[in-house]
Amino acid sequence: MDILVTLGRTLGFSMTAGVNLYATVGILGLAARYGWVSLPAQFKVFDHDAIIYSALALFVIEFVADKIPWVDTLWDSVHTAIRPLGGALIAVSTLGEASPLMQGLVALLGGGLAASSHLTKAGARVTVNASPEPFSNWILSLSEDVFVLGLAMLALRYPVLALAVVAIAFVVSLVALSMVIGSLKRLFARRRRALLGDQPA
Template structure:
């Protein structure tokens, strides 16, 4: 159960930024005893994986804060974030310190599927909201939203590993935040459409 909560939290974090939970898991597994990854996932804590993840994270941090470019980046990340969510879920759910469940270790595919689903849902909410945020703030909201997402991803990752019982609370709060953001985006789109209907000369292309 503990491992599943950890996996869910890390998967949700990957939906916001694929490389933050990956690097946190990799660094903790390599330099601490908090996580001991099974042999099949030991490559995650290798130097080449950490170096590659660091480069990708730096690239993501920059691109995700540039209006319009962030939307393209989200499109590319549609495949990466859910995959990373599945990876970190499977890796941590099989870690000995988190859970002694032989079933979870022998059925890693369950973690992969759950991780993909959780990460995919969070990514979908993020990707859907960002274009409206950019349009509504003339691009000024992109770096702010991206920074908040990165901070949330870090917080979720740490909570998932060190305080897994709080993951459910964190995920509920994240779901509420995404729902409220979705409502605001929807309301903004309706207002924009009404203005366009009232004044045909206005273009929002």
């Protein structure tokens, strides 16, 4: 059961890091600072003023940027390497004492989960931004915020349940990512045909 608890927290936070790294780090820091739940000693690494305040400040910036069409896509592009790396670091930090082999495997798994959730989010944003309906962006962004907060709190309080949610969310993200890629291919194909059609013979 201990390994399931550890994996539930480790992988739960890795997945949320792919959607919103700064909210994830902020929640970890506040949870360790104020003892929301009984956490292992390794979580104290997040209990530092510089980490907490920087994460919260960057979360506020991301919260605003995420609500502005195409600014969110630019923000996501900048974070294409940052979020998976953050997910890997969070995975290793929350793992605790483990062999180098286990740390490496968990880092790869955490980084992979963060990358999958990041790519799903970034691809969905491009698809939504191409839509003429202006409120979809806000709805999607707020849904992501709720997902991050919900999964993070679940990982803190009910890590085994969080592990099950991560497994389901990973499968859903793969399906969603394939749909997003298909939509983007069709969108770019239509625009290419339109541009070629506008050219003089």
